[in-house]
Amino acid sequence: MPELPEVETVRTGLEMAWVGHKIVEVELRRKTLRFPFPEDMIERLQGRKIVAIRRRAKYLLVDLDNGSIWLNHLGMTGRWTYDASEYDGKHDHVMIRFEDGSVSVYNDPRRFGVMDIMVGASHKLLDHLGPEPLEDWSGVELADRIGGRKSPIKTLLLDQRTVVGIGNIYACEVLNRVQISPTRKGGDISEEECRLLVSESRKVLLEAIAAGGSTLKDFKAVDGSLGYFTHQFRVYDKEGQKCPCGGTVERFMQSGRSTFWCSSCQD
DNA sequence: CCGACAACCTGACGGC
DNA sequence: TGCCGTCAGGTTGTCG
Known part of the structure; x- marks a missing residue:
């Protein structure tokens, strides 16, 4: 699904819905997407407030209030929606609930998406990436x-x-x-x-x-x-x-x- | 080092 | 109606 413009569109939407909100519940319906979810992803997200959402390449970087970063890639068919009243679609894999009761759901039929928690500023998947076309390219x-x-x-x-x-x-x-x-x-x-x-x-x-x-x-x-x-x-x-x-x-x-x-x- | 290609997975569509 | 092959916004790893 997403190249830079699509990821940027998703980033803007999530920024409005997520920033400033505290995650109170995370539910995973399966153990893996493209890679397994980190063992402790639920604990690392629950109770955290989201302070910013950035984009690097086609990755979404969700900054949490304890300094860690929740990395997301949408693969070919990954999609975030909010205020999903139901969470039982065939390919709904992740649900997060915020303190105000709002819910966001990650849906991804082909499961080429990626989620991980970064502890430092670097990540294996970000290491080799070239310049950002809208920033440092010539x-x-x-x-x-x-x-x-x-x-x-x-x-x-x-x-x-x-x-x-x-x-x-x-x-x-x-x-x-x-x-x-x-x-x-x-x-x-x-x-x-x-x-x-x-x-x-x-x-x-x-x-x-x-x-x-x-x-x-x-x-x-x-x-x-x-x-x-x-x-x-x-x-x-x-x-x-x-x-x-x-x-x-x-x-x-x-x-x-x-x-x-x-x-x-x-x- | 380099480039072609398969693999990951599901779904949609066209041909028979 | 069904079965088969092909293709789909991405990325990684392997093989020659």
């Missing part, structure tokens, strides 16, 4: 990182070591907007093109955040609202349809993922 930085690489630029943009937050939708959209072929080798991308990739990536991500993310099937914000950036897709999931340039959108597989692009304007 054309020079990107050129540095992909220089000499033989992998296709599409694959490199998806690699969270190159830059974080970009997934399959936005990688396709950005490459179409800058008219670069997804098959170009990283090492063959000029510094000027890197600058272009950086500025256009930021633009697309910000537009998508403003639209509340992209809803393909099941993505929804915490309050249930849909993401409207889907309507601004130029190529993603548009095989056979018209690219804005007049060409036709094509699809092929790269490293196991579908790439949507237009051979008329991207080269």
